[in-house]
Amino acid sequence: MGISVGGIVSGIDTDDMITKLVAAARMPQNVMKTQLSDTESLKTAYETLSAKMDDLTTAIEAIDTADEMRSTTSTSSDDSFVGITATGAAVAGRYTVEVTALASEATSISDAVADSTTLGTVAEGTFSVTYAGTTTTLTLDSTNSSLEGLCDEINDNVAGVTAYIMDTGDATTPYRLVITGDDTGAANTLTLDTSGLTGVGSVPTFTEMSAPQDAALTVNGIAITSADNDVDGVVTGMTFNLNDITTEPIVIKVADDTATTVANVKAFVDAYNTVRSYVNAHRAWDSDAGIKGEFVGEATIISMMQGFQTVLSAEYKTGASYTGLSSIGISTQQDGTLELDEDVLTAALEDAPDEVTNLFETDAGGLGDKFKAILDLYNNEDKSSVSVVAGKNVVTLGGILTDRMAAIDDQISDMNDSIDAFDLRMDAYEARLKKTFTAMEIALGKLQDAQSQLTALLPSTDSDSSS
Structure with a gap:
C-alpha cells in the first residue's frame, strides 16, 4: 500500500481529500447497492407469494373431488360390533347391518419339540407351502435343519405367509412353529406338505388351528360376503368395519355435513384473499409518499392476477342453476378479493349439491380445472429447461414464478459480482491517490530543502552588518 505522509509538508489534509475523492467515485456503486437491495426485496416478495400460493393450492385441492x-x-349404534367410515360420495340415509361371521386367516401349528435351534432335529429334504394357490418349495439341509431354520426359510421365501416360534412354557417340549396367512378370506388357503422331508431327524406334524373364511353380513337385509373385515364397495362411499358378530341389528346413519363443506369453501376463499391482498399491498404506488411496492411493473404478477380474475368471474356449463361463483354466494370486491355469503352457499348445497360439486371438481370442466391450471402454470416448482432429444432441442416449461425467481437470482449474482469488482477498482484508485499525494509531499519536501540550502548561500542582508 505504501506510506502516506498525510500533508505533513504541504499542510493540505490529503487523507480527507482522498476519502472524499473515493466517496465521490463510489457514488455509482451506491446506486448499484440500492438496486441490489431492491432486487433482493423483490426476490423475497416472490418467495413469500409462492408460499401463499402453495396454501391456495392446498385449499382448492381440498374441494376438487366429489368425496371432498x-x-x-356417519354414526354407528355400536361400533364395537360395526364401525363406519363414510366419504362425501356416501348417500345420506339409515342402514341396518348384521354380522354372522368375521373374515379370518388360515393358521397351522406344529407339534411341540424340546429344541428349536439345534441343527439335525428336523429332517432334511423339501418342505412345500401352498398359499392362495401358489406353491413354494423350500430345502432343508445341514445348514438349516431345525425348527428355527424352517421358520426363517418360510419368512424369507414364501410371500403372504408369516411364521414364528411359540414358547408355550411346557417343561419338556415348549417350542411350536406357527404358520399363518397374512390375508383373510376363504380364497387364502394354506397347505403344508412335509412328504419331502426324508432325511435324519423328525418330521413336524401340523394341525390346522383356523381355516380361512369370508366375512358374512347383511346390509338392509341383503346378504353379502367379503374377504376382508373392512367391507367397502358394497354401498358407494361407505366402509363397514366389522369388529364382532352381532346379536342384534346395528344401525348406521349417514347425513350430509353441509357446514363442513361451507367451511372448506370458505378456506379456499380465504386462501385466495391472502394471495390477492399480498399482491395488492406489494403493487401499491404513491410517488408523493415515496411508496413503491416490489411488484410495481412486474408483468408476471399482472398477467397472473388477470388470469385468476377471468376464471373467477366466468360462467361454466357444469349445471343448470349454479354455473359460477356469484350463483353460490361468492362475489368479487372492488379490491379484487372475494366475499362469501355462507347462507347463499348453504342453500345452493341443499338445493343442488351435485351442481355445486361440479363447479369445483377436477375434470368436470368447471372453475376447479381452470383455477388449478393457472396455479400450476405459475407456481410449478420446476424450472424451464432445454434438453436435446434425437438431435433436437426440446423445451420443458416450468412454473412462471419459478423461472422469474431464477432470473432474479441470476440478477442478484451479477450485481454482487459487479459490486465486488467495483470494490477492487476503488481499492486500486485509493492506492493510486495515496501514492500520488505521497509523491507530491516528498517532492515538496525536497523543494523546501533545496530552498533552504540556496538561502544559506546568499550574502546576509542584516542592517546591523552595514553600519
Whole structure:
C-alpha cells in the first residue's frame, strides 16, 4: 500500500481529500447497492407469494373431488360390533347391518419339540407351502435343519405367509412353529406338505388351528360376503368395519355435513384473499409518499392476477342453476378479493349439491380445472429447461414464478459480482491517490530543502552588518 505522509509538508489534509475523492467515485456503486437491495426485496416478495400460493393450492385441492366437496357425518349404534367410515360420495340415509361371521386367516401349528435351534432335529429334504394357490418349495439341509431354520426359510421365501416360534412354557417340549396367512378370506388357503422331508431327524406334524373364511353380513337385509373385515364397495362411499358378530341389528346413519363443506369453501376463499391482498399491498404506488411496492411493473404478477380474475368471474356449463361463483354466494370486491355469503352457499348445497360439486371438481370442466391450471402454470416448482432429444432441442416449461425467481437470482449474482469488482477498482484508485499525494509531499519536501540550502548561500542582508 505504501506510506502516506498525510500533508505533513504541504499542510493540505490529503487523507480527507482522498476519502472524499473515493466517496465521490463510489457514488455509482451506491446506486448499484440500492438496486441490489431492491432486487433482493423483490426476490423475497416472490418467495413469500409462492408460499401463499402453495396454501391456495392446498385449499382448492381440498374441494376438487366429489368425496371432498360433499362432506358427510356417519354414526354407528355400536361400533364395537360395526364401525363406519363414510366419504362425501356416501348417500345420506339409515342402514341396518348384521354380522354372522368375521373374515379370518388360515393358521397351522406344529407339534411341540424340546429344541428349536439345534441343527439335525428336523429332517432334511423339501418342505412345500401352498398359499392362495401358489406353491413354494423350500430345502432343508445341514445348514438349516431345525425348527428355527424352517421358520426363517418360510419368512424369507414364501410371500403372504408369516411364521414364528411359540414358547408355550411346557417343561419338556415348549417350542411350536406357527404358520399363518397374512390375508383373510376363504380364497387364502394354506397347505403344508412335509412328504419331502426324508432325511435324519423328525418330521413336524401340523394341525390346522383356523381355516380361512369370508366375512358374512347383511346390509338392509341383503346378504353379502367379503374377504376382508373392512367391507367397502358394497354401498358407494361407505366402509363397514366389522369388529364382532352381532346379536342384534346395528344401525348406521349417514347425513350430509353441509357446514363442513361451507367451511372448506370458505378456506379456499380465504386462501385466495391472502394471495390477492399480498399482491395488492406489494403493487401499491404513491410517488408523493415515496411508496413503491416490489411488484410495481412486474408483468408476471399482472398477467397472473388477470388470469385468476377471468376464471373467477366466468360462467361454466357444469349445471343448470349454479354455473359460477356469484350463483353460490361468492362475489368479487372492488379490491379484487372475494366475499362469501355462507347462507347463499348453504342453500345452493341443499338445493343442488351435485351442481355445486361440479363447479369445483377436477375434470368436470368447471372453475376447479381452470383455477388449478393457472396455479400450476405459475407456481410449478420446476424450472424451464432445454434438453436435446434425437438431435433436437426440446423445451420443458416450468412454473412462471419459478423461472422469474431464477432470473432474479441470476440478477442478484451479477450485481454482487459487479459490486465486488467495483470494490477492487476503488481499492486500486485509493492506492493510486495515496501514492500520488505521497509523491507530491516528498517532492515538496525536497523543494523546501533545496530552498533552504540556496538561502544559506546568499550574502546576509542584516542592517546591523552595514553600519
